[in-house]
Amino acid sequence: MNRMTPYLFMAPAAVIIVITLLYPLGYMVYGSFRDWDPSQTIGETEWVGLRNYIVLYGDPAFRESMWVTLKFAFWVVTVEMILGVGLALLLDRNLRGMSLLRTLFILPMMIAPVVVGLMWRYMYHPTVGTINRWLKEFGFSGVDWLGQHALLSVIIADVWQWTPFIFILSLAALQSLPSSAIEAARMDGATNWQAIWHIKLPLMMPVLIVTCLLRLIDAFKVLEVILVLTEGGPGLSTEILALRISRTATEFRELGTAAAMSGYLMLLLMTLTAAMFIYTKLVERRAQRLARMVAEAE
Amino acid sequence: MYHDADTERLGMPRIELSKLAKRYGDIEVLHGIDLAMEENEFTVLVGPSGCGKSTTLRMIAGLETVSGGEIFIDGKPVSHLEPKARDLAMVFQDYALYPHMDVARNMSFALRLQKVPQPEIDRKVRDVAEILGLTPFLNRKPAELSGGQRQRVAMGRALTRDSSTFLFDEPLSNLDAKLRGQMRAELALMSQRVQKNMIYVTHDQIEAMTLADRIVVMHGGHIQQQGTPEELFKRPANKFVAGFLGMPPMNFLDGELRQDGDALCVIGDGFRVALPEALADRCQQRNGNGVVLGVRPSDLSLDADGSADETQRFALDVVVTEYIGAQSVLICNCASQRMVVELKSDVPVGLGQRMHFKINPEGIHLFDADTDAAI
Known part of the structure; x- marks a missing residue:
């Protein structure tokens, strides 16, 4: 009984994970091997093996969607990292009003993604939208934001919402850096820029890498903002993977194909998660090894 | 680097503080101190915590702003110059090594910033490592060194630069008692060898007495007395100095x-x-x-x-x-x-x-x- 006690304590959590996570996941993987119309129960469906995966692999629309997702994820993460880290470096000082400014900066992150989508849809509106009205005010012609430049527009919206995430993590990393090392660099003759490049950024790197991977994983799963802004259009230009999966299941009524798409997405995300996991383990291992060496040296 | 006729004639800079003051908001922590340090002098600022000694040193270094008065190096006012323009090297209490660089790169950081040619950098790092007994550790990261070794690297980093003046901010206080005594002796030896201006901050009166050419006893943001260790020990100017020096x-x-x-x-x-x-x-x-x-x-x-x-x-x-x-x-x-x-x-x-x-x-x-x- 004693040996079982810990497991009993963990049982409720385990049950919840199995019901809410593993069961649907298994269902998805199982479904991805079947030709499955929503009118059928899964028992009535036909086993098709890897056919769904193979068909998808050759499907130009799916490939396009994958490509759009990759482009989206690459650009949002790149721009957000540069802006977020840049802002953190800029605002890492104790001036009057700085804490208010920092609070303002993280507000976008607090807003529900659907609301962000609605907000930007209004701002992007070709005739009554705020952005075009301002452009015209200053004598520029309006831009067809959600048409010709749809992908750019959704990237801007995502950057607006998620730069703060990188900003606060970078700021926390910056403020935990040893201040004396930075002072030492100043005494060694480093300019502000050299101190950032040679001291601050290298010391922040472990945090930045994990932050970057987290954002990347999230960017692959983005749905609401794009759903509200463009519904994937025009054409397939902003149809990211999550959107295509939901449309395949609901509009095209091909549950098996949708499940196989989810399978591909899951593989991608698992690879990234594994990369992050391995990286943090490596950092941990290194820290332990160093601690041991120091203990021996002393 | 410094070969113009002026500095050669004057030799090493002499550092002078004139009515130097520091305020944080309404609180004045340093009340206009005057101090002149002669060429190649080992000056120790000593006093209990909160007496203003570290603040004074950090103002000389350029890491703290000056609220009043002026700092002169070589007769030139420097209080509005960045640290890099003051030609000073500093050793910090917690060593302040760059954790991501190995010992050699820690010691050569300043030289690399100055774009000194690589062979010269290598030669300097080798020489200094030899003096400090760091040669076997040149490829190690700071985390792989003991406290005493890190302390040496911090000194080495200051030594590789040709600064005229070294600033020490309680450099030995993170070491255990035995190591502290040992490093104190090495420091004394080093200061004789390198012949530089040294300004050293400590709360430890033994360090002050053993290392200093000139002791400056501080208390409550004022200089209580300055002079040679013997002068201060034999003829203390007031009760505070008399009670602070001597054990x-x-x-x-x-x-x-x-x-x-x-x-x-x-x-x-x-x-x-x-x-x-x-x-x-x-x-x-x-x-x-x-x-x-x-x-x-x-x-x-x-x-x-x-x-x-x-x-x-x-x-x-x-x-x-x-x-x-x-x-x-x-x-x-x-x-x-x-x-x-x-x-x-x-x-x-x-x-x-x-x-x-x-x-x-x-x-x-x-x-x-x-x-x-x-x-």
Whole structure:
């Protein structure tokens, strides 16, 4: 009984994970091997093996969607990292009003993604939208934001919402850096820029890498903002993977194909998660090894 | 790098502080201090925590802004210059090594920023590593070094640069006692070898006494006294300096100046001490004033045969004896006041015993009871 006690304590959590996570996941993987119309129960469906995966692999629309997702994820993460880290470096000082400014900066992150989508849809509106009205005010012609430049527009919206995430993590990393090392660099003759490049950024790197991977994983799963802004259009230009999966299941009524798409997405995300996991383990291992060496040296 | 005629004629810069002040908001922590440091002098700023010594050093370094007054290096005002324009090297209390760089790169960071050619960098790092015994560790990261080794790297980083002036901010206080003594000796040796201006901040009076050419005792944002270690030890300007330098610290006894026969005496609870002539001359106008008598524990010796005059000795009750090897420290009562005596350990002492101690007349210090200033 004693040996079982810990497991009993963990049982409720385990049950919840199995019901809410593993069961649907298994269902998805199982479904991805079947030709499955929503009118059928899964028992009535036909086993098709890897056919769904193979068909998808050759499907130009799916490939396009994958490509759009990759482009989206690459650009949002790149721009957000540069802006977020840049802002953190800029605002890492104790001036009057700085804490208010920092609070303002993280507000976008607090807003529900659907609301962000609605907000930007209004701002992007070709005739009554705020952005075009301002452009015209200053004598520029309006831009067809959600048409010709749809992908750019959704990237801007995502950057607006998620730069703060990188900003606060970078700021926390910056403020935990040893201040004396930075002072030492100043005494060694480093300019502000050299101190950032040679001291601050290298010391922040472990945090930045994990932050970057987290954002990347999230960017692959983005749905609401794009759903509200463009519904994937025009054409397939902003149809990211999550959107295509939901449309395949609901509009095209091909549950098996949708499940196989989810399978591909899951593989991608698992690879990234594994990369992050391995990286943090490596950092941990290194820290332990160093601690041991120091203990021996002393 | 510095070969123009001017600096060669003047030699190393001399550092001067003029009415230097520091305020944080409404609180003034440094009240306009004046200080001049001569060429190649080892200056130690010493005082208890919060006395303003580190702030002073950091202002010289350029890491803190100046609220008032000016800092001159080589006669030029520098208080509005960035640290890099001041040509100073600094060693920090927590070493402040760059954790992601190995020892060689830590030591060469400044040179690499100055775009010194690589062969010269290599040569300098090798030379300095040789001096400091760091050669086997050049490829290690700071995390792979012991505290003492890290301390050496911090020194090495300062040494590889050709700065005219080294600043030390409590460099030894993170080391354990044994290592601290060892590093202190090495520092003394190094300062003789390299012949630079050294400004060293510590709260440890032993470091101050052993290393300094000039000690500057600070307290409450003021300079209390400055001079050679010997001057400060023998002729402290006030009660604070007298009590701060010397271990165990000087005894202070409250008393009153009074004429007693032909001798001027300090009379207090349980003692009557005649002043030596020179001191008595300075005190003629103070007859009847309250004073503080200062006597170092080492200026007392056992009056075994009872030969000393009554006005040149103390009768003390021994309360505690602390055996510390060759010497023993006796904590005694002089009526209601506490007194500490340092004796050779071979003198037999019994607890609770009343014993008589002769005073070395040279060792009598007198302070004004109101101002604490030395008389």
